Amino acid sequence: MTDRIATRKRELVEAAYKVFCTKGYRTSGVADIVRETGVSHGTFYNYYDSKRHILDDVLDYAVESIIEGVVGEDQPNEATSLDELAGQFRVMLDRLLTLVEGKPGLVQFTMLDTPAIDDELVQRLLTLISSFGVLTTAYLDNGVRRGFLPADLDTKIAGQGLLSLMMYSVVPTLRGPLVEPERTRHIDALVGFAFNGMAARS
Structure with a gap:
């Protein structure tokens, strides 16, 4: 091309x-x-x-925008402690909320409109989401390698859990932007839920 x-x-x-x-x-x-x-x-x-033909590329573009906006230049192998890993997750949640607040139609389009069009798009969306799950798993793999996460942690399942929390985090924004102090409480609760359990296991 x-x-x-x-x-x-x-x-x-x-x-x-x-x-x-x-x-x-x-x-x-x-x-x-x-x-x-x-x-x-x-x-x-x-x-x-057709309009439907371009939709596949639009969905790819939307999901790529989310991944780039949330992850940025961060690297999965940067964290050297559980606190640093939780900090990375906190930053990503903050970026995600900022992204969807700046583009309010993004969540509606990717999570609600697109899956209702046809089964092919549902599968395409699930594949794109899985690629994000692979990325979250990489952050946990780093923790296992460095020893601040337990060696028997199923990082694939835990990574999917983190991804699910991130997806849930944007649901309240469908009603409008989260304002302080609600936004901070929202992020704190999700970070605490995600990592306090891991800390207890380790």
């Missing part, structure tokens, strides 16, 4: 993402996407066959 083609597809995907998050997938159309992008219908159909 040439740079020009990749750039144009990215522009269309970003425009479709904005349209789907603001208007909803079912109530928007190709006309809304090309209007947002400022290109012709013909240009759109040079790259995608």
Whole structure:
């Protein structure tokens, strides 16, 4: 794929993402996407066959945005203690809440709208979420290697548990941004729930 083609597809995907998050997938159309992008219908159909066709790339883009926004430049092997690991999780939760508060349609689109479209998208979303689960598992694997998490910890299952907590953390934002001190209590409770159990085991 040439740079020009990749750039144009990215522009269309970003425009479709904005349209789907603001208007909803079912109530928007190709006309809304090309209007947002400022290109012709013909240009759109040079790259995608339909609104449904572009949706796969839009979902990939949305999930990539979440992972990049939450993880940033952090590395799973940085923590040298349970406190540092809990601190990493706290920062990621804070970033996640900031991300979804800045893009209020993101949660609605990825967690509610997309799975209702068809079974293929449900499977695609689950695969993308699993890739995030692999990342959370890597943070726990580091703890086991360094010895501040128990050697018999099932990091895959525990990593999925951390991912579930992160996904739950954004549910209250569907009603609007969390304000202080509620936001801090929300994060503290999730961090405490996640890591106090691990501390007790170790």
